[in-house]
Amino acid sequence: MPSDMILLLGVNHKTTPLAVREQLAVNNGYEAPLQALRTIAGCKEWYLLSTCNRVEIVVVASANAHVEEDIARLLFGSSVAPEHYQNYLYTYRNKEAVHHLFMVATSLDSMIVGEAQILGQLKEAYRYAAELKCTGPVLNKLLHKSFSAAKRVRSETQIGASAVSISYAAVELAKKIFGNLEDKNVLLIGAGEMAELAAEHLVSQGVRKVVVANRTLARAVDLAKRFNGSAVSLDELFSQLEQADIVISSTGAPNVILHKNDVKPIMRARRNEPIFFIDIAVPRDLDPELNDLDNVYLYDIDDLHNVVEINKAERDKEAIKARRIVDEEALKFQNWLESLAVVPTIAALRKKADTICRIELERTLCRLQHLTVDEQKSIEKMAHAISSKMLHDPVSFLKAESCKEQNEIKVEMIRAAFGLVDKD
Numbered sequence: 001m002p003s004d005m006i007l008l009l010g011v012n013h014k015t016t017p018l019a020v021r022e023q024l025a026v027n028n029g030y031e032a033p034l035q036a037l038r039t040i041a042g043c044k045e046w047y048l049l050s051t052c053n054r055v056e057i058v059v060v061a062s063a064n065a066h067v068e069e070d071i072a073r074l075l076f077g078s079s080v081a082p083e084h085y086q087n088y089l090y091t092y093r094n095k096e097a098v099h100h101l102f103m104v105a106t107s108l109d110s111m112i113v114g115e116a117q118i119l120g121q122l123k124e125a126y127r128y129a130a131e132l133k134c135t136g137p138v139l140n141k142l143l144h145k146s147f148s149a150a151k152r153v154r155s156e157t158q159i160g161a162s163a164v165s166i167s168y169a170a171v172e173l174a175k176k177i178f179g180n181l182e183d184k185n186v187l188l189i190g191a192g193e194m195a196e197l198a199a200e201h202l203v204s205q206g207v208r209k210v211v212v213a214n215r216t217l218a219r220a221v222d223l224a225k226r227f228n229g230s231a232v233s234l235d236e237l238f239s240q241l242e243q244a245d246i247v248i249s250s251t252g253a254p255n256v257i258l259h260k261n262d263v264k265p266i267m268r269a270r271r272n273e274p275i276f277f278i279d280i281a282v283p284r285d286l287d288p289e290l291n292d293l294d295n296v297y298l299y300d301i302d303d304l305h306n307v308v309e310i311n312k313a314e315r316d317k318e319a320i321k322a323r324r325i326v327d328e329e330a331l332k333f334q335n336w337l338e339s340l341a342v343v344p345t346i347a348a349l350r351k352k353a354d355t356i357c358r359i360e361l362e363r364t365l366c367r368l369q370h371l372t373v374d375e376q377k378s379i380e381k382m383a384h385a386i387s388s389k390m391l392h393d394p395v396s397f398l399k400a401e402s403c404k405e406q407n408e409i410k411v412e413m414i415r416a417a418f419g420l421v422d423k424d
Helices: 018-024 031-038 068-076 082-087 095-105 117-131 137-156 166-178 193-204 217-226 234-241 260-269 288-292 301-367 373-399 407-417
Strands: 004-012 043-050 054-062 090-093 185-189 209-214 230-233 246-249 275-279 296-300
Touching (some): 004 018, 004 068, 004 137, 031 068, 031 117, 043 117, 043 137, 054 068, 054 095, 054 137, 068 082, 090 095, 095 117, 095 137, 095 301, 117 137, 137 301, 166 193, 166 275, 166 296, 166 301, 185 234, 193 246, 209 217, 209 234, 217 230, 234 260, 260 288, 296 301, 301 407, 373 407
Parallel strands (some): 185 209, 185 246, 209 230, 246 275, 275 296
Antiparallel strands (some): 004 090, 043 054
């Protein structure tokens, strides 16, 4: 590894517009691009990650190999002219490449900091690379260390605890009001995208039933199928409100569709059981005065935005801790990587010592044929003990922290002192 480098090239949501990213994404599986990387001269190990927000290639390459242009050409294909690569491309080497990969794995480089999806995507991409034997000892270690860094961040910080999307914030508020949501009924008024996302989150929490009320019944039926629910027309809205616990409204109506005076009698019919209204429509669907009624909880889009901003601030605080973990784990990997520089020399030292021991033992034991088997073994043990003790100091010197500075010079000094011949 000392003569090799770790190289990472990529594009992401920060550097490259969606129109370009979607042309670079791996849509037909990892096998073809991974096999294409195999043909680049100088690449010893390689790995490819492709998500909707990023495409990144990590390679271990010979330090004197000119692989960057070939990798960039493979990454962009015919989508971008070579003279425009630098408008989008970022390149990291060695320490910076390791640190960036750890930032990605821990979601600190994600569009939504703290999201959990990226780790699964990294692991899936690694599975393909490993199955095709694209990765080796360095990338295997690097990727596993990135997974463990992500695990540390999840277990030692609260970076993923706070909702930072409008739809998920709505669900978190519902849990604060009701606690367990498993016995709750959900009513969707309209079929807006954010209401649909909120319903998906609620279904994942195990709500009992979903009803969709929409002006166009066919659209209500299609949406209800997604949640194993039922569809009704808007004319049935009031009767459905008597059964609902959580109401998400997202119509395109120009005016308020549900007033305080409409809900008063419904609350009496419900025997004042709590009801949670989420108004995601702009302009608003629900009368703000609904909040004046007992056991009625109304949140509009601005309320949800405020929750999201507070939660983002909380995640930012946790991200400071997470970055410290990334720094620690990147440093540990760097120390391991630097230790590889001395491994061949230590192995060569031991091999030379073992060879000398074997030759001298054979010569000595040939002259002392009268020795018993136990006596021969005693001499063998003594010879190996002397060899080990003689090697102790140079091996300790090579492994010491102080050897990391100018370690190439110090390694060469040991090799010269012990007459270790470099391989061509």
